[in-house]
Amino acid sequence: MFTGLDDIDWASMEHAYGSAEEVPALLRSMGSADVEERNKAFDEFYGVVYHQNSVYEPTAASLPFLFELACDAGTPDRAAVVELIVGIGEDALAFLDRPYEPYPAWLDAVAELRRRADTLVAFTADPDVCVRRAAIPALALFVDDGGARAVALLRDRLPAEHGLVERLAVVEAMATLALRLPAVSEQARTWLAAVVTAPDADAQTRLAALAQHTRCTPDSAGREIVAAAVELLEEIAIHAPSERTWRHPAPETATTQDVPPQVVAAFDHLERSTRVYAYTTRTLRTLHEALAESVAPRTELLAAQLRSPDPGSRLDAIRMSGDLMKDWRGDHTPLVLLVAEQLGARDREVAAEAAAVLDACHAIAGQARETLGAHVAAQRAEHGPNVWADPDPELRRAHQTAVCVLARFGDARALPSLLVALDGGVDAWRAFQVAGRLPQSAHVLVSRLCGHLRDADLARSWFEGTAPALLDALSRLGDASAVPAISDTLAAAARDEHRDSTVAALKALASFGPAAADALPLARRLTSAPETRVRIAAIETLHALGGDRDEVRAAIVELAESEGGYWIREVGDLLGRIGPPVAPVLVTHLREALTHNYEWQRVHAATALWDLFGEPETQTVLDTLLRAWEENSSTANHIVACLDRMGAAAEPAVPTLRAALALAHRDGWAKAIESDEELQRITRRVLAKFD
Numbered sequence: 196m197f198t199g200l201d202d203i204d205w206a207s208m209e210h211a212y213g214s215a216e217e218v219p220a221l222l223r224s225m226g227s228a229d230v231e232e233r234n235k236a237f238d239e240f241y242g243v244v245y246h247q248n249s250v251y252e253p254t255a256a257s258l259p260f261l262f263e264l265a266c267d268a269g270t271p272d273r274a275a276v277v278e279l280i281v282g283i284g285e286d287a288l289a290f291l292d293r294p295y296e297p298y299p300a301w302l303d304a305v306a307e308l309r310r311r312a313d314t315l316v317a318f319t320a321d322p323d324v325c326v327r328r329a330a331i332p333a334l335a336l337f338v339d340d341g342g343a344r345a346v347a348l349l350r351d352r353l354p355a356e357h358g359l360v361e362r363l364a365v366v367e368a369m370a371t372l373a374l375r376l377p378a379v380s381e382q383a384r385t386w387l388a389a390v391v392t393a394p395d396a397d398a399q400t401r402l403a404a405l406a407q408h409t410r411c412t413p414d415s416a417g418r419e420i421v422a423a424a425v426e427l428l429e430e431i432a433i434h435a436p437s438e439r440t441w442r443h444p445a446p447e448t449a450t451t452q453d454v455p456p457q458v459v460a461a462f463d464h465l466e467r468s469t470r471v472y473a474y475t476t477r478t479l480r481t482l483h484e485a486l487a488e489s490v491a492p493r494t495e496l497l498a499a500q501l502r503s504p505d506p507g508s509r510l511d512a513i514r515m516s517g518d519l520m521k522d523w524r525g526d527h528t529p530l531v532l533l534v535a536e537q538l539g540a541r542d543r544e545v546a547a548e549a550a551a552v553l554d555a556c557h558a559i560a561g562q563a564r565e566t567l568g569a570h571v572a573a574q575r576a577e578h579g580p581n582v583w584a585d586p587d588p589e590l591r592r593a594h595q596t597a598v599c600v601l602a603r604f605g606d607a608r609a610l611p612s613l614l615v616a617l618d619g620g621v622d623a624w625r626a627f628q629v630a631g632r633l634p635q636s637a638h639v640l641v642s643r644l645c646g647h648l649r650d651a652d653l654a655r656s657w658f659e660g661t662a663p664a665l666l667d668a669l670s671r672l673g674d675a676s677a678v679p680a681i682s683d684t685l686a687a688a689a690r691d692e693h694r695d696s697t698v699a700a701l702k703a704l705a706s707f708g709p710a711a712a713d714a715l716p717l718a719r720r721l722t723s724a725p726e727t728r729v730r731i732a733a734i735e736t737l738h739a740l741g742g743d744r745d746e747v748r749a750a751i752v753e754l755a756e757s758e759g760g761y762w763i764r765e766v767g768d769l770l771g772r773i774g775p776p777v778a779p780v781l782v783t784h785l786r787e788a789l790t791h792n793y794e795w796q797r798v799h800a801a802t803a804l805w806d807l808f809g810e811p812e813t814q815t816v817l818d819t820l821l822r823a824w825e826e827n828s829s830t831a832n833h834i835v836a837c838l839d840r841m842g843a844a845a846e847p848a849v850p851t852l853r854a855a856l857a858l859a860h861r862d863g864w865a866k867a868i869e870s871d872e873e874l875q876r877i878t879r880r881v882l883a884k885f886d
Contacts, residue, residue: 196263197222208253211246215253218244222260226270237275245279250287255303258283262311265318265326274325277318281333284308288336308337316348324358331364335372342379345372350386353400359474363403366390367481370407384411391423398430399475406482416485421492424482425499431475435505439542455659457624468514472507476515483515488859490525494533501533506542513537513545517552520559521868523860524875528562535563538570538597546570547593554600558869567601568608575611583612584621595625602629610636617643627664631671644669645680653688653696662688663699670706678707682714689717694726701732705739715740722750730754731765744773752778760784760796767799771806789815794823798830802837813844821851831855831863832870835877842884849885852878 197219206216221244224236245254258280265276287304291297308315315337318330331352338345349372353365366387373383390396390404405423409416471477479500486493497519500512516534520527537549553560553567574582574594583598585591594612602609610633616626617640627647630640644665651662662684669677685700701718704711718740721733734754738747751770754762763784770781785807788800801819804812820834838845838852855862856878863874 196226196267197260200260203256205253205256208251208256210244210251210253211249212243215244215251218253218257222257222264225261225272225276226264226267228271230271233272237279240279245283248282248286250283250290250298250300250304252300252303254283255287255300255307258304258307262314266314273321274323274329277326278329280308281315281329284337285332305337308333309339312338319348319352320355324361327356328358328361328364331361332368332371335368335375342372342376342383345376346379346382346386353390359397359399362397362400363474363478366400366403366407367477370410373411380411384408387411398427399478402427402431402475403478406478406485409485410481413485413487416482416487416489416492418492418495420482421486421496424479424496428475428499428503432503432505435503435508437504437506439506439544455624455655455661456622457661458659470510472510473503473505475508476511479511480515483519488523488525490519490523490527493519494527494530497530498533501537506540506545509537509540509542509545510548513548513552517555520552520556521861522866524858524871527556527559531556531560531562532566535560535566538566543587543589543593547589547596550593550596550600554596554603556868557600557603558872560600561604564601564604564606567597567604568606571597571601571608571612580611581615581619583615584619591622595622599625599629602632605632605635607633607636609633610639614639614643617647623647624661624664627661627668629668631668634672634674637672637674641669641672641674641677644672645677648680648684651684651696653684653691653693656695660696662696666696666699666703670703673706675707675710678704678711678713681707682711682717685714685717689721689724689729692726694729697721697724697729698732701729701736705732705736708739709741712740715742718742719746723753727754727758727761731762734766735769738769738773747773748778752780755781755784760788760791763788763799763803764795767803768806771803775807777807789819794827794830798823798833802833805837805841810844813841816841817845817847821848824851824855828855828862829864829866832874832877833864835874835881839877839881845881846885849882852882856882 200219200222205218206214208215217239221236221240224232225240227233227236240257244251244257261276261280264270265273265280267273270276283304287301290301291305315330315333319327319334321327321330334345334348334352338348346369349365349369353362356362356365369383369387373380373387387404387408391401391408393401396404402424405420405427409420479496482496483493486496497512497516500515501509503509503512513534516530520530531553534549534552538546540546540549550567553563571594574597578585578590578594582590582594585594598609598612602613609629613626613630613633615621616623617630627644630644633640648662648665648669651665652660653662654660655662666681666684669681681700681703685697685704688696688700701721704714704718715737718733718736719742721729722737724730724733731754734747734750737750738744748770751762751766754766767785770777785800785804788796791797791800797819801816801823805816816837820837823830824834835852838848856875860866861868861871864870
């Protein structure tokens, strides 16, 4: 085996992290009888040679030897090797389908798999079901004889497979073939349509055929398709389990101060988000993708999914509900209420996932507030007032998540559990993130938050530390009794040069305005700090606390002279709020920035010019803003806010505003729900001026 492996100059090739000299050792270890050695080799190959599905020269060069491993009956984990081979081929083919200059490695990889099409076909009939499962997708991609052979192979494969996963893979492969090769598209679609109504096919396979046929004919997607899917889901539900068939281990608790609990939770969330619980989930995602912006039919489909007795199916449906609300505009009230009903699920993971989706979609989830309040109260009544700190990790997560989303609504029913967190310290970091949403409870929250702030490690970064979240909470509560603690934090962070904590403390003080005027001397001193981010935050704070306008202007000039045009993105808006007179050097920077290659630089320059000089700048400002919006819709929120300030002068932007409001998908900053809802709200307000 591996004849010629050592004759290749692997060291001259490069993968994601440099020289590929280790590839021969990895390939040999993939065939090792030692499980640990084998798994480590696979992990390293995926991590560096096939990094994030990228196909490099050594990735393609490995394929002949991977085929040797897969064909050797003595290889311990042949299915994993076949899965790797097919994955490399799929990704190389996907890259070739994109508008890129073809990379030789992609061409080589696809050519190698097509050259070995007969071997791949043999894998699909292998006695090992896992090998067959891994190989089936290859029939749609690499058996290149016009498509007729692949159609026949897939058609014959379906009745030969007794496992549901393999049957679903056959159906999906037929749809992929139909989309890839127009010559056999009609034949493949006809077969899929026949499977949908086949009397001897199980409901899951018929549902997959329905979804894949819709994928091939997206114009057919509509209520009739949804009605058929709902009927199949009801048939599937008859035999679905009512109790979970899995149990995931609880995440390991951090045992040292070097791993903050929020970091552990972030990795737990990442792992949790990749889980799939039901065999039908991939099928249903395909159907949802075909339905796209059809919110009402998709909600009807999700309602059927959420009625399943199977907790796993409902978990996947809850996540899909979140995807719909996060990706598409529309009336999501019915779906919000459907997700909220799952808070009462007997399975705690289902309840926690429902709360997590409501949290992620809180900007449009207000209709769930009463259900959340009742749910949190019921948990406290059943499990006691300290349920926030319950030793059962699933119950604890379910309760904490529900409390946090309730707090985001400003609902005081979240307060008792937040106080348990703040007083007992169990997962207090979660309480820090939402405590600021309860200003009516500032009298009991501020002293507790200040106590935690005094104990916070200011050296931690914004992600790892708790100081930024505490400072944000105190600024949101708006109680001036917190100012001394925030000022002390700023002094300590600045003294020890902890940048993230210094910036967070400056921003928190700025929110109090003149009530924090005692911090003016320190803010003034920090406008000359060596770190640019600190200087920018200090200039903003100097202005907010009541610093002299000329002093603030001078600080901006000093920043501009040392940083060039960079200042425009950070304090250009502040300069606009301060107003004229403006130093000539700053005006020059603003006008030069109007032709910058970075659209955000142009946007901030244009909005500053409008705020400073008004109507004479109308045409320049509108041209700049609308061009930037066309290039990058993430600028939309900032642009629309400026158009709102422009009043009647914004009329030429009306067609753009109407087009933006007519979009079906989310838009604006990061295309997030909150920013998109704000974008729609302000856009409507601007348009109302011209009705």
